[in-house]
Amino acid sequence: MDFGLKGKSVLVLAASKGLGRATALEFAREGAHVHISSRNPDALEETKKYIQEETGNDHVYATVCDITQPDEIQHLVKNSAQTSGTIDVLINNAGGPPAGTFEAFDDTDWQQAFELNLLSFIRAIREVLPYMKEQRSGRIINFASSSIKQTLNNLILSNTFRAGIVGLSKSLSQELAPYHILINTVGPGRIATDRVTHLDQVNADKQGISVEEQRVRMEKAIPMERYGEPDEFAKAIVFLGSEANTYMTGQSLVIDGGLVKAL
Ligand SMILES: NC(=O)c1ccc[n+]([C@@H]2O[C@H](COP(=O)([O-])OP(=O)(O)OC[C@H]3O[C@@H](n4cnc5c(N)ncnc54)[C@H](OP(=O)(O)O)[C@@H]3O)[C@@H](O)[C@H]2O)c1
Known part of the structure; x- marks a missing residue:
C-alpha cells in the first residue's frame, strides 16, 4: 500500500521515548519529514540520531517543547512549518498523569492533568489548523x-481527561471534514513502555509483589497474553495519518491485544 507520506510534514509531540518515539520512527521509515519534541533536550537529540540511523532519513528535526506551555507549542509549530513548508500530520501525545483515586488529588492536581492531557492537545490543534485548512488537507x-x-482502576485523572479528548475529537471531526482534515483518537492498552513499567511498579508496591510478578498478572488478563510492542502501535498510527486513510474520521479505537471487552 502506498501511504503517500514521502516528504509530508509530521509533527509528533512527546516523542523522546515510548509511543511517540516509535511513531516518529515509523513515519520516518515512510520518508516523511518528522518533527519530534519533548522537554528533555538530551533524550530528544538521542532519539533524533537513533531515528536517522535506523531509517537513513535525514529529515528528522528535534525541538524542545513542554506541551503545558502555550508559547512553546506556538514556537514548535511555527518552527516545524517553516522548516518543512507546512504541517500535514499532527500526533498529539503527552506524558501520563499520576496514578491515584479521587481523594488523592486536589485542585492543583486536576488543573495540571487538564493542562497536560487535554488543554495541550487543544492548543496544538489550534496552532496547526491554519496550515491544514489552507491546504485543505x-x-x-x-x-x-x-x-x-x-x-x-487507580487512574482517575487519566480516565477523566481521556474522555474529554474523545468528545473534542468527535466534535472536531464534524467541523473539519469539509476541509478534508481527518481526526481520530487511539487508545493504547498495555504497550511496553516506561509508563507501563512505572504503573506496574505502583501496583506491585500496593500489593507487596515484584514488578515482574505484576507484569505476569497483567499479561494473563490480555487475550493476546503479552504486552504490545511500541512499533505494533505505531504502524496503525501511520495508516491513520497517511494518504491511504481517506474516509476514517471521528473514531476512537483501542490497540490493546483484546484487553477491553466493551463493545
Ligand atoms: N503505553 C501504554 O500502554 C499506555 C496505555 C495507556 C495510556 N498511555 C498514555 O499514552 C501516552 C504515551 O505513553 P508512553 O507509554 O509512550 O509514555 P512514556 O514512555 O512515559 O513517554 C512519555 C513521553 O512524554 C514526554 N513528555 C512528558 N511530559 C511532557 C511534557 N509536559 N511536554 C512534552 N513532552 C512530555 C516524555 O519526554 P520528556 O520527559 O523528554 O518530556 C516522553 O517522551 C501517555 O499519556 C500515557 O499515559 C500509554
Whole structure:
C-alpha cells in the first residue's frame, strides 16, 4: 500500500521515548519529514540520531517543547512549518498523569492533568489548523488510553481527561471534514513502555509483589497474553495519518491485544 507520506510534514509531540518515539520512527521509515519534541533536550537529540540511523532519513528535526506551555507549542509549530513548508500530520501525545483515586488529588492536581492531557492537545490543534485548512488537507491523531472504552482502576485523572479528548475529537471531526482534515483518537492498552513499567511498579508496591510478578498478572488478563510492542502501535498510527486513510474520521479505537471487552 502506498501511504503517500514521502516528504509530508509530521509533527509528533512527546516523542523522546515510548509511543511517540516509535511513531516518529515509523513515519520516518515512510520518508516523511518528522518533527519530534519533548522537554528533555538530551533524550530528544538521542532519539533524533537513533531515528536517522535506523531509517537513513535525514529529515528528522528535534525541538524542545513542554506541551503545558502555550508559547512553546506556538514556537514548535511555527518552527516545524517553516522548516518543512507546512504541517500535514499532527500526533498529539503527552506524558501520563499520576496514578491515584479521587481523594488523592486536589485542585492543583486536576488543573495540571487538564493542562497536560487535554488543554495541550487543544492548543496544538489550534496552532496547526491554519496550515491544514489552507491546504485543505490534514490528519490529526490523538493518543489517549484504553480507558476511552473502559476505565482503569487507580487512574482517575487519566480516565477523566481521556474522555474529554474523545468528545473534542468527535466534535472536531464534524467541523473539519469539509476541509478534508481527518481526526481520530487511539487508545493504547498495555504497550511496553516506561509508563507501563512505572504503573506496574505502583501496583506491585500496593500489593507487596515484584514488578515482574505484576507484569505476569497483567499479561494473563490480555487475550493476546503479552504486552504490545511500541512499533505494533505505531504502524496503525501511520495508516491513520497517511494518504491511504481517506474516509476514517471521528473514531476512537483501542490497540490493546483484546484487553477491553466493551463493545
Ligand atoms: N503505553 C501504554 O500502554 C499506555 C496505555 C495507556 C495510556 N498511555 C498514555 O499514552 C501516552 C504515551 O505513553 P508512553 O507509554 O509512550 O509514555 P512514556 O514512555 O512515559 O513517554 C512519555 C513521553 O512524554 C514526554 N513528555 C512528558 N511530559 C511532557 C511534557 N509536559 N511536554 C512534552 N513532552 C512530555 C516524555 O519526554 P520528556 O520527559 O523528554 O518530556 C516522553 O517522551 C501517555 O499519556 C500515557 O499515559 C500509554
